[in-house]
Amino acid sequence: MTTTGPLTSRGERPFGVYVHVPFCSVRCGYCDFNTYTADELGEGATRASYADTAISEIELAARTYSQEIETVFFGGGTPTQLPSADLVRLLDALRDNFGLAADVEVTTEANPDSVTPESLAILREGGFNRISFGVQSAVPHVLATLDRTHNPDNVPQAVKWAREAGFDQLSVDLIYGTPGESMADWRTSVEQAIALEPNHVSAYALIVEQGTAFARKVNRHEVVMPDDDETADKYLLADELFSAAGLGWYELSNWARDEAAQCRHNVLYWHSDNWLGIGPGAHSHVNGERWWNVKHPAAYAQRLAAGEAPRHDGETIDADTARVERIMLETRLRSGLGLDALSTGATAAVPGLVSRGLADVADERLVLTLPGRLLADAVVRELVD
Ligand SMILES: C[S@@+](CC[C@H](N)C(=O)[O-])C[C@H]1O[C@@H](n2cnc3c(N)ncnc32)[C@H](O)[C@@H]1O
Ligand code: SF4
Numbered sequence: 001m002t003t004t005g006p007l008t009s010r011g012e013r014p015f016g017v018y019v020h021v022p023f024c025s026v027r028c029g030y031c032d033f034n035t036y037t038a039d040e041l042g043e044g045a046t047r048a049s050y051a052d053t054a055i056s057e058i059e060l061a062a063r064t065y066s067q068e069i070e071t072v073f074f075g076g077g078t079p080t081q082l083p084s085a086d087l088v089r090l091l092d093a094l095r096d097n098f099g100l101a102a103d104v105e106v107t108t109e110a111n112p113d114s115v116t117p118e119s120l121a122i123l124r125e126g127g128f129n130r131i132s133f134g135v136q137s138a139v140p141h142v143l144a145t146l147d148r149t150h151n152p153d154n155v156p157q158a159v160k161w162a163r164e165a166g167f168d169q170l171s172v173d174l175i176y177g178t179p180g181e182s183m184a185d186w187r188t189s190v191e192q193a194i195a196l197e198p199n200h201v202s203a204y205a206l207i208v209e210q211g212t213a214f215a216r217k218v219n220r221h222e223v224v225m226p227d228d229d230e231t232a233d234k235y236l237l238a239d240e241l242f243s244a245a246g247l248g249w250y251e252l253s254n255w256a257r258d259e260a261a262q263c264r265h266n267v268l269y270w271h272s273d274n275w276l277g278i279g280p281g282a283h284s285h286v287n288g289e290r291w292w293n294v295k296h297p298a299a300y301a302q303r304l305a306a307g308e309a310p311r312h313d314g315e316t317i318d319a320d321t322a323r324v325e326r327i328m329l330e331t332r333l334r335s336g337l338g339l340d341a342l343s344t345g346a347t348a349a350v351p352g353l354v355s356r357g358l359a360d361v362a363d364e365r366l367v368l369t370l371p372g373r374l375l376a377d378a379v380v381r382e383l384v385d
Pocket of ligand 1: 206
């Protein structure tokens with residue numbers, strides 16, 4: 001491993017790179033990610049020039065930071081809206097400027113209707129070895145409420161193509177708690193996800209993000225969000241079916257076939273390790289410093305065209321903030337939270353959590369029980385006091 005540069009000056013933490021691709025064909029009404037349809041993009045940035053712009057950021061960043069990369073995650077937006085050759089050029093730039101570990105994990109997110117056998121083969125040959133499909137639901141009326149564009153019948157085909165291209169690390173993203181989704185609908189989505197035989201699944205409760213078209217519908221009472229009990233029942237059903245299918249939880253919203261199938265890139269976030277974020281609005285976190293890039297692709301392109309870093313703002317994370325963040329993130333992990341993170345007051349709260357059946361303690365680590373996972377936010381509030 002290379003040992004020059006500020007990244008390594010405070011010890012050897014795993015190092016990952018996130019590459020943001022801020023393009024989508026349609027904006028899903030519920031999503032407030034930093035992403036743009038062709039109509040929304042405006043002047044000053046194009047999809048065609050995006051890879052070159054982001055490569056110039058990679059080259060600039062490599063002048064300051066130097067460490068071999070252990071995980072790469074292309075997210076969005078929809079990375080697969082770019083030609084695969086552009087994604088491979090970006091990965092090549094990371095390899096040339098930083099170096100990739102021999103066992104590097106390279107993930108791309110993908111929408112099922114934005115891949116072809118050819119595009120997937122180019123990615124796999126170019127070094128991508130993990131793919132995460134945004135499936136969300138197998139039920140047409142739920143997909144329609146979410147404004148998802150794909151036909152659910154095409155999902156098995158996209159997964160088959162990915163396997164044929166050589167992606168055996170394959171994940172499926174689901175959302176539960178969409179208005180109008182019955183328990184039977186959710187069961188169908190979970191069962192169909194399992195039938196795809198992924199080695200990893202994520203299932204997130206739908207969040208109402210203020211400012212989105214979906215939030216306006218909720219605020220106007222055109223759609224009604226499910227209550228907490230129904231959402232909890234859906235979580236329990238998912239956990240039961242995933243577990244029975246050999247997918248074990250390793251983070252509250254993530255299940256994997258075995259340890260090797262866990263998303264190492266996300267584990268790196270949850271352990272507050274080091275990562276660089278490339279792209280408009282991308283966040284970085286290196287040795288106690290956090291910063292983020294200008295948000296709009298045009299402002300981002302303008303900075304880089306002038307040879308300037310696209311950083312917008314940043315902060316130093318003080319010890320207490322780092323401790324609170326560690327509690328918030330590690331409590332969600334099956335590996336649990338080291339009790340050394342807790343203040344004296346919070347340590348005193350632990351026996352109460354155990355007696356109420358919300359957590360277990362073993363080897364100086366606190367691990368949520370199943371009832372505790374349903375109340376994780378409340379448990380975390382007791383632990384950060
Ligand atoms: C931002 S998307 C990027 C990947 C790809 N475009 C897709 O939609 O799958 C990553 C994940 O975030 C989820 N997501 C976005 N907004 C959300 C929200 N308001 N609540 C829950 N999940 C959300 C998406 O459904 C998707 O599974
Ligand atoms: S959920 Fe994915 S496809 Fe939908 S707008 Fe957000 S990033 Fe784009």
